[in-house]
Amino acid sequence: MDKKETLSSLGSVLRDGSLYHRAPPHLRARVLAELQRESMGESPRESPRRTLFAWGGFTTDGVRAWLNGGVTGIAVCALALSAATLIQRPAPTGSIAQEIVSSHVRALLSQHPIDVVSTDQHTVKPWFNGRLDYTPPVVDLAAQGFPLVGGRVDYVSHRTVAVLIYRYQKHPIDLYIFPDTDGAPAPAARASDGYAMARWQRNGMTYWAITDAQSTHLQAFEQAAQAEEDREENPPQEKNNKE
16 A cells, blocks of 8 residues: 555544544533633642643654554554543443533532522422422431532433532532432442542432532531431331320
8 A cells, every 4th residue: 555545544534533532521511610710810620630642753754654554553543542532431330420520510610500599308309399200308407517508400311310409618519319220339439520429329219429528528418318318217206105
C-alpha cells in the first residue's frame, strides 16, 4: 500500500466515527461547577486526574516514518484507542454514582434546586403522589441535626426518582430513593469528585446520599436515617397502665 492509500485509510478511520467517545455527563457538570467557583473568586478543587495529550517530538519526518508502517500502524492505533475508550467506561454501579454526582451538581448550580420547600415530612411525602410510581419514605431528622428542607424529582438510571433534601449546618445532603432493581449488595461509603457518598438498601428501596460535608457527618446521617425509619416502622408500644 503506497503513502496515498495509507493516508486515505487513516482519514476514513478518523471520519467514520468508530473511534468517537462522548464525554460523560458528569464531566460537563464538574466543569460548570469549577467555572462558577472561579467566577465567585473561589479556588477550584485540585484535580489530579487532569489528562494532557501531548504530541511534542513528532516532526514531519517522524509522521512520514510512522505512515510508512502502513496498515499495521493504523490498526495498532485503532486498537489502542478502542482499549482506552473501554477502560474509561465505568461499571454499572459506578455509572449510577456518576449520574447522582451530576444530578447533585446540577441542582447546586440551578436556580430551582427544590420542587417542594417544607420542613414537614407530612407535606413533602404526599407531594410525590402522582409524580412517581412508588411512595418514598420520608423521615424527620431535625432532632439528630439534619433538618429536612424539601424534595424534588430527578432522573437517574433511566427513571424518575425521589430526592429528599436535608441539611447539615450549611451543607445540603441529597438523599435519592428509588426501588431496588439490581439486588446488588450495597457498597461501603465512598467519595466521588470531592463529594462524600453512601449507599444502602432496605425494604425494597435503594438509598444514595451525597454531600460536600465530611464523610463522618454523612455516616452519622445514614445511621440517623435508618434508626428513624426503624422507629417509625416499629413504634414503641404504649404501656398499659390498667391493672
